[in-house]
Amino acid sequence: MNKHRTLAMLSALAQETRLDIFRLLVRAGPRGLAASTISQRLHVPASTCSFHLKELKQGSVVTCCRRGRSLCYRVDFQAMQSLLGYLTEACCTEVTAMDRY
């Protein structure tokens, strides 16, 4: 994990529609959801949704693969672990963590 990747993931998550998509996908679990389903559930036009999914994918927040006719999106669980591990290590390992710096 480095600054560039951290920034990419944080930027991907720091937008309302994308945070909504992320939360939806967390709830969907390992099965993931099709782009059209996400678009419908959040009442977001397909092209807008596609734009945000691309941002999330480029930021490594989600992965994508084909499933029949649809593209299936799901949370990139490992990448999320990396991000949180990085931030936790940086300042929140324990209550007195900051004393170490």
Added chain:
Amino acid sequence: MNKHRTLAMLSALAQETRLDIFRLLVRAGPRGLAASTISQRLHVPASTCSFHLKELKQGSVVTCCRRGRSLCYRVDFQAMQSLLGYLTEACCTEVTAMDRY
């Protein structure tokens, strides 16, 4: 922790200069740093730095208090714990966490 606060914190952190400030403050520890020190160390003009510090403050990423002539900024440790706790709980509690959703 709620969506609004999460978005505020993520947005505050998701910008290069602000992430730099955050990292600097993590290293500075509980003592914190004066705005002028941050400005100098990162080679960022005072007004630009002030703008970003305000964003970080409004997003609850840092706190601020006067110390002599300077204003002392430090990481809002508790808020960071809340953010990470929220995100961790959401999807990264354990390897199979997503199965619960």
Added chain:
DNA sequence: TCATTAATTCTATATTATTGGAATTATAGA
């Protein structure tokens, strides 16, 4: 093969964020 479905890319517009010099405010400390 070919029609249908799913999703993306294109494009123009709108909105929001960032930058930094100049002016202003606030306050500590002599």
Added chain:
DNA sequence: TCTATAATTCCAATAATATAGAATTAATGA
């Protein structure tokens, strides 16, 4: 009190992001 310092706010220019309809691409599956 008054001056020097620290920091912020103001402002205008610029840059970056987000929106969504229309056109296009991709590919399944009948």
